[in-house]
Amino acid sequence: MRHDGDSRISYGTPEAGGHRALRAMARRSFAETFGHLYDPGPFGAFLDGAYGPGGAMARDLADPAVRWLVAFRDAVPVGYAKLTPLRAPAPAPAPGALELQQIYVLGEWHGRGVAARLMHWALATAAADGAPEIYLTVFDHNERAKRFYRRHGFAEAGRCTFTLGDRTDDDRIWRRGIEGPAAGG
Numbered sequence: 001m002r003h004d005g006d007s008r009i010s011y012g013t014p015e016a017g018g019h020r021a022l023r024a025m026a027r028r029s030f031a032e033t034f035g036h037l038y039d040p041g042p043f044g045a046f047l048d049g050a051y052g053p054g055g056a057m058a059r060d061l062a063d064p065a066v067r068w069l070v071a072f073r074d075a076v077p078v079g080y081a082k083l084t085p086l087r088a089p090a091p092a093p094a095p096g097a098l099e100l101q102q103i104y105v106l107g108e109w110h111g112r113g114v115a116a117r118l119m120h121w122a123l124a125t126a127a128a129d130g131a132p133e134i135y136l137t138v139f140d141h142n143e144r145a146k147r148f149y150r151r152h153g154f155a156e157a158g159r160c161t162f163t164l165g166d167r168t169d170d171d172r173i174w175r176r177g178i179e180g181p182a183a184g185g
């Protein structure tokens, strides 16, 4: 467990007994970010499938190919980043490309360096792996996330869609080259 930046936040991997709390935090962050876009019925069903017991996040937590960094406040998760082999339909990816598949921080911790710390971990981990590039997907209207990604060197590289219930939205695929160990900070 490492402490830096905001001294009240510590960073570490998901604790074996803490998966339920991490899934609950992820669910809350997704709901507070995107809940206004969807009908409650399909949205609740999606949240159950993504963050419920036996759902997609639980499967990823059991997958050794998926790596995580969690931000904790008093042992309670307030944010996390998840690094996977490339899953998005990127055009012509380089072999060994990785994906920052999720970076989620609870609203009260936005703009306070937590997300930047998680991003630096993802970039440093990709560099340590020798990954040539890293991708992510972002909802095209998520202006805060896009600004954050641009500041960290990402740029649009393609398109994909995200379907929830009967609504399909445009997502964008963003990419950043990994030139070597990422700058700290």
Ligand SMILES: CC(C)(COP(=O)(O)OP(=O)(O)OC[C@H]1O[C@@H](n2cnc3c(N)ncnc32)[C@H](O)[C@@H]1OP(=O)(O)O)[C@@H](O)C(=O)NCCC(=O)NCCS
Binding pocket: 029, 033, 103, 104, 105, 106, 109, 110, 111, 112, 113, 114, 115, 116, 137, 138, 139, 142, 143, 144, 145, 147, 148, 151
């Ligand atoms: C996306 C996220 C990880 C970014 O972390 P953060 O701590 O909020 O990011 P920062 O505050 O460092 O940077 C956000 C930037 O957007 C700007 N911003 C804030 N609100 C904005 C808005 N409504 N529209 C456009 N830009 C906005 C900030 O000024 C800042 O830009 P600047 O550094 O150039 O001034 C975090 O907001 C988050 O977890 N959001 C909810 C989940 C989510 O959307 N995850 C990404 C899914 S792809």
